Amino acid sequence: MSSSPGSPKKNRMRSLLANSFRRPRSQSHSHSSSVPNEGARLGSAQSGTPSAINAAVSLSSAGPNIPSTSEPDSAKLGRARGKAALAGFRTSLEVLRDNAGVFPPLSSAAGILLSCIEGIETAGRNQQEYENLWIELTRSAEFLSQRMQGAGSLPVSNSFLNISKSIEQQAQEIETKLAKKTGGRVRKTIIEEEEILGQYRRVESLFRQLQTDASMSIWSIVNSQLVETRLQGLESVKEATYDSGLSNEVGRRTCTEGTRIRVLEDLRDWINDPMSAPIYWMNGMAGIGKTTIACTFCEQMEGRKLLAASFFCTRNFPDCRRVNRIIPTIAYQLARYSLPFKTALCHVLDQDPDIAKKTLSKQFDKLLKEPLAGMEGVLPQNLVVVIDALDECENGTEVERILDTLFRYATGVPLKFLVTSRPEPEIYPRIMQHNDQSRVVVHLHEIEKSLVQTDIKLFLEEELSLIALTPPQLEQLLERSGALFIYAATLVRYIQSGEKRANLHKRLKSVLELAPDASKRHAHLDALYKEVLKSAFDEEEAEEDEQEDVREVLRTVLVAREPISVETIASLTGIDDPQRVVSALQPLRSVIHQSEQTKLVSILHASFPDFMFSNDRSGSYFFDQLEYNQRLASRCFSAMETQLRFNICHLDSSFLEDNELEDLEARIKAHISSTLVYTCRHWGAHLDLAPRSEYLLKALADFFSNRFLFWMEVLNLRQEMNIGSETLVKAKDWLTASPAEPQS
Incomplete structure (x- = not known):
């Protein structure tokens, strides 16, 4: 529930945002009233020692009230203010350097700036601006030092780290410029002086960015539950x-x-x-x-x-x-x-x-x-x-x-x-x-083709180092690859998938002997894909039922709506033993990927489905994806008919909220198979892509009559109810699309 318009929480947040984003940089020592008040509001002023800037601010604000009868007195006052401001800055940097040890770039920057202080004179044409910078920097450094003391609970964003590195870089550049000395004095040309002053301005601006970031981190801690609830509502992928x-x-x-x-x-x-x-x-x-x-x-x-x-x-x-x-x-x-x-x-x-x-x-x-x-x-x-x-x-x-x-x-x-x-x-x-x-x-x-070919050459030499390609072989492979890295990548996977060392050279030889139709745009890639499939369906070494397993596994992975497990492939193809699926995947490793971590199976590259779904390009390997989606929709309904049931996770009470069940995740994993997860998520997508038939109409009617609520229970347990509404829209679209085909 959102806060009411006048709620204290919302007003505090608005005030904090306004102070953080709109606070102007002080341009004069008389602007001491612009000290950020968010620090006091958030407890940043709860320090046991007086602020290091108090003396400098006091001198600065006292200036107009002291009678100035002579130039020397004014100059002395200016030097006193400058020294006080610089001393405050030095003290705050020492504290920041020590407290920021858990943030190396910030600690390093503070140390470098400390080493630069002796090389800067506050007197002269830029005295007033330097004085203002020291005061502003001191404020920010003190605020950050206090935040660093509790750094164990301070969230650090990439933005915070980026700004810290930028401060470190600016400090290093200042140090480099100050290192250019002549006769022990800084070479003070007007240009150099302005450059150094400009870099100190950037440092001050970056310190203010850090201060804003740290202020927001405190707000984030205080309101962490609300923040996470709001962010989760975005449904980020x-x-x-x-x-x-x-x-x-x-x-x-x-x-x-x-x-x-x-x-x-x-x-x-x-x-x-x-x-x-x-x-x-x-x-x-x-x-x-x-x-x-x-x-x-x-x-x-x-x-x-x-x-x-x-x-x-x-x-x-x-x-x-x-x-x-x-x-x-x-x-x-x-x-x-x-x-x-x-x-x-x-x-x-x-x-x-x-x-x-x-x-x-x-x-x-x-x-x-x-x-x-x-x-x-x-x-x-x-x-x-x-x-x-x-x-x-x-x-x-x-x-x-x-x-x-x-x-x-x-x-x-x-x-x-x-x-x-x-x-x-x-x-x-x-x-x-x-x-x-x-x-x-x-x-x-x-x-320029030569640049791409150089990159592909490096890739092939590294990936095929076991073969020791001859210069003519490498040149031929480069010519076949053209500008397509996927050709080189598929080639490497195809050659390396040979189980024996001798097979590596045999497969390389078969690729080099290919004679693609040069008139076609994808000629070399298509020829390589056909060679991969020819090897996968090797009629000499594979039995007919093994070839059929490869064919069914390949088509299922091609049409699947997400990476799927071996067990799900077995269920959707009707293969009774998952080990047969594992065997069928072996000759397809150059075009199909199986994750080492999750073991989920997916297509390696989008160019392969493009090839397979084009009759002109894939020839005898082509298959009609609409027809196969019809088969998968049917198998989804069959799997749900077999596995969906009332209270599928055997929950003890329907009166408890899901988040009150400590072992819910374990129950879901134990009672809802990967096949059921897939079919509950995607039966609508396969149905939507399938030609209509009497069989699917009957299966859909049976599903709504007998298993609809059980399906919703699975989606609810997995917190995927949004998928349910999308699936029902797809089913409606399919029903209203065209008349059913006669049952064959």
Whole structure:
């Protein structure tokens, strides 16, 4: 329940936000009244010792009331004020250095700034500004020191770490400039003096950002339960991050060391340039390496604490192909990155908890634009959001809408967006209609071929080091790969899947002897996929029933709506022994991935279903996915008929809330099989893609009559009731689509 408009809690939060985001930097010693009051409100002034800035502020404020009859007296007063301010700054830095030991960049920065103090003279043309800077820096340093004393309970965001590193970098640059001495004195040209002063200004600005971040962390601790409730309401897709557990399940990886250097350098130049366009579109055909590059870039930006959020779309997981989950997920991750943003976002969610369910335009406006307003001096610069494989989302119209939304709002928020995709019809014209000021466009397939071939060569030499490729063999493989990394990756997996060392050379030889139709666009990749399938269905070594197992397993994995377990594959294919599924997967390892951690099975790359579902490309290996979805829908109904039952988890009482049951997770794992989980989640999707038939009509009617409530119980236990409503919509669409086919 949201707070009432006049509630004390909401008013405190608004006041805290206003003080944190709008506090001006002091420009004169007479502005001592602008000392931030959030520290006192949050207990930051509960110190046992007087503030180190009291003397400096007293001298500063006393200045106008002291008669000034001569220039020397005024100069003496100025020097006294400067020395007092500098002494206060020195003391606060010493305390901060000692208290910030758990945050090495901040502790290091304090130490470096301490070593620089002796090299700065506060007298001269910039005396007043230096004095103001010392006072402001002292305030921030004292506040942070008190926060550091309780650092065990202080949440530290990536934003906090980023700002700390920036302070350390600025301190190092100041130290370097001050090290340039002539005759034991600093070379005080006007330019050098202004440069050093400018860097101290940046340090002061960064200290204020840290102070805001720390203030928000205190608010976050006090209101932690409310904050988490609000953030969970966004229904963020945890599997969509570049380094999620799903990334292992789908075989996502980073670039081989030493490859794609030019592309990654261009991305870094874009992110480092404050004047560059806010949107960077990297596009290319399937298999060219877009996701691998995006994953590598995310890892690099994560290391620099500049990755605000990532959303990697994939056909392999339902929520990762839904456009309407992208913006709420970005907002959620950004809240984890920045505590001030989290505070502002929770204020928005307090007013409208259901905003994540609304249109894309309203989502962006309320979840990103509004909480980011006024944060230009609070968030680190050059933050990036990465959206990968946008073409793998399931609704082309929604893809168009999110692109329109990005271009409408991107220039008004302190974020940059990297978007990767194929140049699909719903994407290409939507992006190309905008000018160069709003987007950068990179066509990976147009990058100089020699650069790409050099990268692929490094990859092949590293991955096939056991074979010791001859120069002619390597040259031929490079020619076949062209600009497609997926060709090289599939080739490597195919060759390495040979069980014996001799098979490695045999498989290499078979690939080199392929004679693809050079007139077709995907000729070499198609020829390689056909060679893989020919080997998998080897009629000489495999029995007929083994070939049928391979065929059924392959088709099931291709049509499955998410990575699935071996047991689920066995159930959906009608194979009575899961070990037969394991055996059938072996010859398919170059096109199908099985996670080492979860053992879930999925397609390795989106280019393989494209090949398999095209009769023109796959030839005799083609199969009709609509027909197979009909079979899987039927098997889903059969599995639910067998396994669904009343009180499936044998709960002792229906009067207890699920969260009151300590062993509920164990009961769910014990009584709800992976097959039942899959069928309950996806029977509607398979039904929606299947031709209508009398059999499926009867199965659907039987399901609603006898098992509908049991199905809802499973979804409720797994906290997936939202899937239920989507499934029912799909069933309705299927029922109203076309007349049923006659029963054969």
